[in-house]
Amino acid sequence: MSTLRRAAVLGSPIAHSLSPALHRAAYADLGLEDWSYDRFEVDEAALPGFVQGLDSSWAGLSLTMPLKRAIIPLLDGISDTAASVEAVNTVVLTEDGRRLGDNTDIPGIVAALRERGVEKIESAAVLGAGATASSALAALAEICTGPVTAYVRSAARADEMRDWGGRLGVDVRIADWAEAEAALHAPLVIATTPAGATDALADAVPAVPGTLFDVLYEPWPTALAARWAEAGAGVVGGLDLLVHQAVLQVEQMTGQDAPLAVMRAAGEAALGGRTPGVSG
Template sequence: MAEARRAAVLGSPIAHSLSPVLHRAAYRELGLGTWSYDRFEVDEAALPAFVEGLDASWAGLSLTMPLKRAVIPLLDEVTATAASVEAVNTVVFTADGRRVGDNTDIPGMIAAMRERGVEKVESAAVLGAGATASSALAALSLICTGPVTAYVRSAARAQEMRGWGERLGVDVRTADWAEAAGAFEAPLVVATTPAGTTDALAAAVPGAPGTLFDVLYEPWPTPLATAWGAHGGAVVGGLDLLVHQAVLQVEQMTGRTPAPLAAMREAGERALASR
């Protein structure tokens, strides 16, 4: 019988995570009957002991907030992609026991946009300045040939985003959140803010907008995404990102390619519909 292998998603809070649904769907499709994928409520203080307690049956971990930076000191190696934004969302345990950290959010964003026909843009706008915004800038560094305007709520956040821009080679300009409706003139708008933050902007969506990438998947669709689609714009959602980054995690942890994108997306859609 094949050796039992384990993987899980860690974070706090974690009960809402769709990762188990996606990864288990992949295992079923790939015939990995001895693989399991769970979720564990783990905060920054508990993370070192949790990682040290894992045995050789573990193949990998998915990490969500607030662990993406906290895990870095516990790793033997971090990929250039993860190092570029100081955030690890994937840990793979190698056959010789090493812990390798990667960030699949960034290539996951690019894959999600490519699926909707977004290959290159001349400019872009980012709503928000949190951890997801820095990953968005890293993705935009590969597809945006011109400036990126970040709409933020404070001078400190503006400085932080400009700093990420310098580090990632992106021409980042900043504007006050009060002017956020101005973002909609860009061919690509990436909304990285928590639920409810952009709701008031829905009324400002212009006719014939470009592409909106709203990283939320619950609740979905957001008022902004609904208004965007109603005006004829293309919409990339948070589930698109979640599925594409999970596909890359499954491939890294199992060594099986390609991961079953369609089956994983269908499982995620079913799970969200039942909530």
């Protein structure tokens, strides 16, 4: 007799999350007819009650903002990867009742870059200094052999990036956002900023740029990504990251190999049928 298995993405806001489309497509392809994947609007105050109410039918959770740190005290353990950036985006509920946290954003970044042929680089630039930037630094710790220059808007953000660099073993150098055009000459540029923040840099894209990883997927392409592609250079987008991290989540929750191409197609179809809104 089959047993219903549940999973979901939690966050606030959550209405525009693509995660249900990706996970449901994976379940359908894998023949997991008794698996469901939903989305729940949950903020930090409501999170403990939600987690406490999970029963044995639950296989896992995906976490988006603002819950990636708030979830940690509610877990029985977290992976070294999650601990390295103090952020959990994946919770697996084991058969013996434990709640284990992981971070699939970091290996997702590495996998998305590897898919586009970027496996080792000598230096990189990071635009922005928020939560995604710390995951970018953790990924760069694996593939970058030299310095990473972070372009930031405030002294407080600069201190945070230096701290993350020290913890992750990355040689982080700080530059002011006003100098961000210089970032575009790096072999790899990772843009972690909100929509519109890099639009003014589009006209400064060099004739022969390296690789751009823009973590946004809506709206897409960004002005910077469009100009980068026009120059004939490699562009990795936020959907690439979302799909690769979701593949790892599906595999951890179900124990089966996830269908990357099927999940990507589902994400592209979902984006094609909606109006711009909050991503997650």
